[in-house]
Amino acid sequence: MSETPGTTPANNSLPLGPTPRFLTRNFGVPGIDRIEVYRQHGGYESLAKALTQFEPDALVEEVKKSGLRGRGGAGFATGMKWGFLPKDNPKPRYLCVNADESEPGTFKDRVMIMEVCPHLLVEGTIISSFATKVHHAFIYVRGELPLAERQMARAVREAYDAGLLGKNILGSGFDLDITVHRGAGAYICGEESALLESLEGKRGYPRLKPPFPAVVGLYSSPTVINNVETIATVPAVVEHGADVYAAYGTEKSKGTRLYCLSGHVERPGNYELPLGVPLRTLIEDYGGGVRGGRQVKAVVPGGSSTPFLKPSQLDTPLDYESVAAAGSMLGSAGVIVLDDQTCIVGAVLRMTEFYRDESCGKCTPCREGTFWLVQLLERLEAGHGKESDIPLLADICDNIFGRSFCPLGDAATMSIVSSIKLFYNEYLHHVTAHGCLVGPRARGVAVGAGANV
Amino acid sequence: MIGEEVQVRLREIVSRYPSARSAMLPCLHLVQEEQGYITPEGIIAVAEAIGAKPDEVESVVTFYSMYTEEPKGRCVIKVCTSIACYLRGCDDVLAHLEQRLGIRKGETSSDGRFTLEAAECLAACGMAPAMQVNGRFFENVTTESADTLVDYLVSAGDTAALTSAWQPVSDGRGMATVSRLDAANPAVEAVEAADTADTTAQQNGAHER
DSSP states (O other): OOOTTTOOGGGGGOTTOOOOOSSSTTTTOTTSSSSHHHHTTTHHHHHHHHHOOOOOOHHHHHHHHTTOOOSSSSSHHHHHHHHSOOOOOOOOOOEEEEEEOSSTTOOIIIIIIITHHHHHHHHHHHHHHHTTTTTTTEEEEOOHHHHHHHHHHHHHHHHHHTTSSSSGGGGGOOBBBBEEEOOOSSSGGGSHHHHHHHHHSSSOOOOOOOOOOOEEEEEGOEEEEEEEHHHHHHHHHHOOOOOHHHTTTOOSSSSEEEEEEEESSSEEEEEEEETTTBBBIIIIIIIBGGGGOEEEEEEEESSSSSBBBBBGGTTTOOOOHHHHHTTSOOTEEEEEEEEEEHHHHHHHHHHHHHHHHOOOOSSSHHHHHHHHHHHHHHHHTTTOOOOHHHHHHHHHHHHHTOOSSSSSSHHHHHHHHHHHHHHHHHHHHHHHSSOOSTTTTHHHHHHTTTTOO | OOHHHHHHHHHHHTTSSSSSSGGGGHHHHHHHHHHHOOHHHHHHHOOOOOOTTTTHHHHHHHTTTOOSOOOSSSEEEEOOOOOOHHTTTTHHHHHHHHHHTOOOOTTBTSSSSSEEEEESSOOOGGGOOOEEEEEEEEOSSOOHHHHHHHHHHHHSSSTOOOOEEEEEESSOOOOEEEOOOOOOOOOHHHHHHHHHHHHHHTTTOOOOO
């Protein structure tokens, strides 16, 4: 029996039961994307509570106490991030909500929040802006998500009409404007400093850090940048209190996450579960197991920028620390399952093509390196590679990692380095047998065994 | 041509930002929607609206993949080919569409109706394989449902009425929004009609400030 994964002992005493829905409580309520329905279901009550019962600094403390950490990938403590804003800087402060969701394997912000329950994000943005003393917030929505952008824009308009945005919100004296901004197709703009450049109307090139955005951000002003899911969690922290939120998850990874389960499982989808849920529970109990009764070959636990885990690591709890200890990262919680019929070289090639195409071109190691990686992987996958290509891949990765402004280059190396470690023989088979070990696409084997073309 | 009405909307977009230059991307989206692609005239209109040099605008246009300086087909079909869709058969869908439309990915049909593209991860991994037609999502696509869609697009001759049936679904534990092609009638969805009305209102400057 492992019913309540990710919750430390005494499950029965948990305030909201074993699997609380801090984010998805209203999922599936008809019309929840409209303000009147959202308010009928308790919407904007957290905002009222925040404005009347908290001073901004007390809210920052509350979020610190909740243990909420960034849901975009890095997992930095949200309250601490807010606390980095300099107190004596006379410039205006800005909040940017990073809604540029584009990490392969990740589909929570678009699907679960922006399209379905946009007011949750608007409410979170207002509360977070109040806490950080921001009077102009931006929601940077990925360009390829027009429905999400429309839903957010409509929710913002409705909030203005209801007096929840603009001047003197709910009579509190607090003023806030929100601008919904639409990107135009560039994965790199999910990197926070590139997002700022983009929002300033420039090419989305990452900035050198430090200085960090909290000090020199949008328009060189102090700026907070948080992921959609992070901001959308803030209303629940205010509603239930930091202690209730922190009762879930593990000692260092508090609360719930939207796990995005995809790949070869029976029931892919989003699952809001406490941090620390074992990978096996997510895949088997929630995802219905591997499709067609097959076995797991590998799992990417946190979006395509994180290293593979192997089947023997399926009992890894999905919290930041445990996944790191297992040699990977929880990242964006985009859990991609590969079954035993998957050609690992082909999958890694596909993942690497993404980084080649999305490298912004600013830093040479990433721009050129990702191109070479793809060439080598193509050659190996097609069965024309040499054995020396395998260490060459690793060598290129070594020369990309840590040698660029932003983490995109590092991310490109993750699947390659980890798959060579875990599946060296499969790479080697592509060299020696000129084809694949597994799967319906084992074309090299077919060619070698058959027509000898 | 960039008319006065578009100029007004450009100015309205600029008014949403503390710095005019920040309106670069939305202004470019607008002129591209108006003219089908980014024209030299569109670049100048945006440059004037945000107070930048045309060269600066052009440098931004060439950075972002959603801007095109070439006309595309009236129906732009984007098939997601990233890892989650790859694992669930997007390559078959793309190959099927190439065959059906008689064009390769990246090409536009000679009658100017279809452009077929491979897209990077469209944030639909749980509903893979996924594709978009003029920005509208179609998920859990099969070669059969892709055919249904093309049939519809060919018979309708225009995407104005094209909608995907979009709904949040929950199986009690997990959740997803799913847009499916309805084989009987791919073009029926009341929600989108309301959205279109809202979008028009927004474009007309109804963004209250």
